Amino acid sequence: MQCRPDQDSPCRSRRAPGAGICGTRMFHHGASAGRDSMELRVVEAFFAVADELHFGRAAARLGVTQGRVSQMIRSLEREIGAALFVRSSRQVELTVLGERFHTQALAGYEQLMGALRDSREAATVVGGRLRIGFLPGSGGYIAPVVAAFEERHPDCSVEVGSVPLPAALIPYDLLASGEYDIIVGWAPCGDPKVVTAAGLTVGSTFISTPRAVVVPEGHPLTTFETVTWDDLVDYELLNPSNTVRPEIRDLWTQRSTPSGRALRYTADDLLTMGGGRERTVEDLLFLVARGRGLYVSITALMDHFPQQGLALIPLRDAAPKHLVPMWMTAAETATIRAFAEVTAANRPQGVEMQIIEQGEWETDCHPC
The missing domain is CATH 3.40.190.290 (D-Maltodextrin-Binding Protein; domain 2)
Known part of the structure; x- marks a missing residue:
């Protein structure tokens, strides 16, 4: 998979700030119901790979196999209709489209994960x-x-x-x-x-x-x-x-x-x-x-x-x-x-x- 040579910085490496956005293990998910029903676990896999820039480390963080992470990323790319990562034997990088998706989806993803953390805390911690x-x-x-x-x-x-x-x-x-x-x-x-x-x-x-x-x-x-x-x-x-x-x-x-x-x-x-x-x-x-x-x-x-x-x-x-x-x-x-x-x-x-x-x-x- 090659990047277009006429673009500035066609392949960009992006590590999310902090110690990783999606360190939360996934909960139960239902099957995808179409193009507008993207599963959260797939988005979580995207952010894990974007953060780690390594499929193996992303898999370890998510608690799944590397093959499963690759499968979810391919599923996301099929749903979007284009590649989000450039993979090589030496490195993994975000494409321009992958960078764009990362930027636009990050705020909503962090808000959702924050809501999940708050809800879990309310369910398990006495306070407030x-x-x-x-x-x-x-x-x-x-x-x-x-x-x-x-x-x-x-x-x-x-x-x-x-x-x-x-x-x-x-x-x-x-x-x-x-x-x-x-x-x-x-x-x-x-x-x-x-x-x-x-x-x-x-x-x-x-x-x-x-x-x-x-x-x-x-x-x-x-x-x-x-x-x-x-x-x-x-x-x-x-x-x-x-x-x-x-x-x-x-x-x-x-x-x-x-x-x-x-x-x-x-x-x-x-x-x-x-x-x-x-x-x-x-x-x-x-x-x-x-x-x-x-x-x-x-x-x-x-x-x-x-x-x-x-x-x-x-x-x-x-x-x-x-x-x-x-x-x-x-x-x-x-x-x-x-x-x-x-x-x-x-x-x-x-x-x-x-x-x-x-x-x-x-x-x-x-x-x-």
Whole structure:
């Protein structure tokens, strides 16, 4: 293969700066699908040869045979339609076209490899920023977990705060939008397959507590010491959201009783009742006291948010509520996993709530 004699410097030797651009071993690749679907491993082979100007050294760096490097370079040259290297028994040099391809492709290649390195680091190294949200009223239990995490991972910058209502009751959108990396809130209690399909990962149960329904003082249900889901079908429950997709909403919202009877919810949701503003737990309880609807919560609610004019009645056929860390599966990093592990290792002791083992939230997914 000869260079054209009428060109200035027809064959140029080019060694990329630094200790080599493509020292990363290749990952799995699919088959090429055409002229516009060049495989990354082929481009990596090009930069390795351009850097080393030696097929044997390039092969050693890539961890493949010299014959395989030659095959990938020939494949690239066929795709481009011209030679990129001049090969001789004594040296390897870039052609003018090879020099041009190197210059134009280098920035994008380095950007891509940098993105791969950053992603691998995020997947394996605990650090950077972690944005944590928690259910209102649970801050006293979450604070020691955050302190333990920060002590174990001092290089991680933690941003933590209470999530307002109604988003705290159905936190999926806050996670999916990336506003929070992880939220410690009530576990979804719909079909686990739907949870998985929604791209949500649920960690170990942090706290489990029995359920109760909040009603105004003097309500007919106050004549009972305990009630069942079927006892609620004649009354409207506060609607947490009309904006969340139904399949997501129903992961956190009971729609029927165990016997199959439909539960009724208010036409307006919490956001609408608040004039479009975010709500607090006190706002929600005030709606109950005003007779706007009943609210299914936990037996310890009044311990955290005492309010006059209300009664709390245990819901005896409802599965417990489980407080868990949740995050989007696709956004999972080593930092998120590390926080979930610290949460599991620091379950609160001496609280009047039932502590259960990992995974048990799935055993009582129905009813919600």
